Amino acid sequence: MPSLPNGRVIFNSVPEGYPIPGETTVYDTSQTIDLDNTALDGGFLMKTLEVSVDPYMRGRMRDPSIKSYASPFIIGESISGYGVAVVLRSEHPEVKKGDLISGMMSSSGFVINSALPTGSTGYQNYNICKTLDSWLAKFENPHNLPLSTFIGVLGMPGKTAFMGWKEHSHAKKGETAFVSTGAGPVGSLVVQLAKMDGLKVIGSAGSEEKLKFMKECGADVVFNYKTSKVADVLKKEGPIDIYWDNVAGETLEAALDAANINARFIECGAIGDYNSGKGVPVRNISRVFEKSISLNGFIQYRLEPKYLAEFYKTVPPLVASGKIKHREQVFEGLETVGDVILAVQKGQNTAKAVVHIADV
């Protein structure tokens, strides 16, 4: 087979505010690959099928001298993230042609404080990897679910919701939970887990269509944060015992004001903060001691050793049976990734953003 283009989404420059498609990231087709003859050096060649676009990716678009929980993207190299791929050829003893692989599409994984990628892999049509590990693993699909599911409700976002809730909610029947970005891939599963635990659930999102989805997920009270003041809603519907925080900023302030004694806050993300250049202030942190609140930060991958087996036992059957609702907005082709990244940062996507690249 002759050489084919190996399309790539390249990290081009560190953005100051929102990432700019075509400037922050650039789609490039100059590299080619000979699928039959390219050297594998004991590794395996994968064709990328689906890639995920998630809010946390903004944090990787930084100066590599700044340390954080996820390694920075490297200028001139493909960006990386969660994806699904199929194996085309393999010299690896545990991997064979046709195997499905999911995880971090990067041979460097996602290691905290690592500034050094180990290879040119990532959001590109074809990747050669050397090893399987907890970041990149073979998977089975016994319920025949769409492959994109494995970067959504069965991937990082679903695991984030499940593991964060199990570890930190200490939910008791009859309590009240508030979930920000409650229609998103993480928040919508949190809403459903809270309802399964017998809680009253308040969810916020930014469009009528998202409010409708939160209702379908079982939320008791939904509101549009663009047209209602969070503080007003929580004053009426609270006090709250649990707050699932995906946004920080003013929403967190309102939740602190509306919290019950001994409330648990689950700090999952700060989308309101990612593009501000400097942190959005929280001015009422005193509520934390006044009300004996706990704020619990977590990163999903640090909880995997404790909860991964329980997650795979619990969630896939509920997804297959339709008891857990989830939804995706599918974009087509690597060339859309830059636009999708921006849409996700601005909350303009209508559901879990999935980019479909190829079929098996």
Place this chain on the structure above:
Amino acid sequence: MPSLPNGRVIFNSVPEGYPIPGETTVYDTSQTIDLDNTALDGGFLMKTLEVSVDPYMRGRMRDPSIKSYASPFIIGESISGYGVAVVLRSEHPEVKKGDLISGMMSSSGFVINSALPTGSTGYQNYNICKTLDSWLAKFENPHNLPLSTFIGVLGMPGKTAFMGWKEHSHAKKGETAFVSTGAGPVGSLVVQLAKMDGLKVIGSAGSEEKLKFMKECGADVVFNYKTSKVADVLKKEGPIDIYWDNVAGETLEAALDAANINARFIECGAIGDYNSGKGVPVRNISRVFEKSISLNGFIQYRLEPKYLAEFYKTVPPLVASGKIKHREQVFEGLETVGDVILAVQKGQNTAKAVVHIADV
């Protein structure tokens, strides 16, 4: 016996910034009391011996329509707080002349969200109370410690340090703890508890003399926050696994930046916030999820059911033997209370502020 003046410290007006002696509080001697004949109505008459001045009192100097963890002071009535008294006369079946009483010198206790005091008791020479409860109780003094000890290292501040540390530190030998206001009545005991647990301890305070006391308490690294930048010290001496927060604001920001993965923050107070009129912002709350930090707010009285017996078993013998160091700055007479309140808010007191009123 003829009527005597019953000196009182009256709450006169809600301050905007720092409390102003003579304006926020006023010392008044217009009320008199006949110790032999005043009606007890089944209660008991106490002579106040010692009263405590503590940072949290600023929060009670508010508009009573604002709810918080401690009931507000009422304009025109005596302020209240922790004290030690001796019983002069009693009609109460469980109380007799000569009994020592400690706790909240107020018949209304300190009930969260309560805006209504039930009687004119508080920081005055003589109080008549009706009942004993968890807020006001008889105590024994088997180690013959100075009575002021029972509003200091054996009172609310000591209990705060002990119970907060036991509940939230999850200290492991070899870890590093940072204690703000480490020379204060709470912080200095935290420093000593952390050393007993085998930790490296960094302490901050605002004078050379306070740094010296932290060293005597065993702190490994001490610094003056007025002349050194917290962020610089923590960068050099951290990362930190535990932060005992008494101040919030910029110090909390620096601690978040210098925290290790899975760090525990114990949110005990926010002296930097009490007099600002509006909350002092925290701009890097994202560190909480990035580093899987937990912020644990608490109020000592809510932990009493769990830890009070252990506290009384553990701490008094260590104080009596000198193994736990503590110190007091003693002021004389109710007329000084307004000035002492201001000094404590500004950190100008040199040790636990105790106001001596009378001897047994």
